[in-house]
Amino acid sequence: MxxxxxxxxxxxxxxxxxxxxxxxxxxxxxxxxxxVKQSHTVCPVCGYYDQKEYIKQSDL
Ligand SMILES: [Zn+2]
Structure with missing residues (x-):
């Protein structure tokens, strides 16, 4: 060795x-x-990603 x-x-x-x-x-x-949010993830504040709403405000 x-x-x-x-x-x-x-x-x-x-x-x-x-x-x-x-x-x-x-x-x-x-x-x-x-x-400020982590990139490539849905925004935890408003629930939007790429100008589309993925999480409704009522769910947050
Ligand atoms: Zn946002």
Whole structure:
């Protein structure tokens, strides 16, 4: 079995893991009400997506 030639230092290990962060969700603005919402989802405020009402106001 092959062995690692050199010890991975704490700084090398930390530098490699620096890219391993949680990404924030893609967000955009609702075209209907302007509220900040997650993109490609129905707006939780007004229930619209792509200028169409998917969730009626009475259901919210
Ligand atoms: Zn909206």
């Amino acid at each position: 092959g062995n690692p030639k050199h010890k991975v230092t704490k700084s090398k290990q930390s530098a490699r893991r620096s890219h391993r962060t949680a990404k924030s969700l893609a967000s955009g603005k609702c075209k209907n009400c302007g509220a």
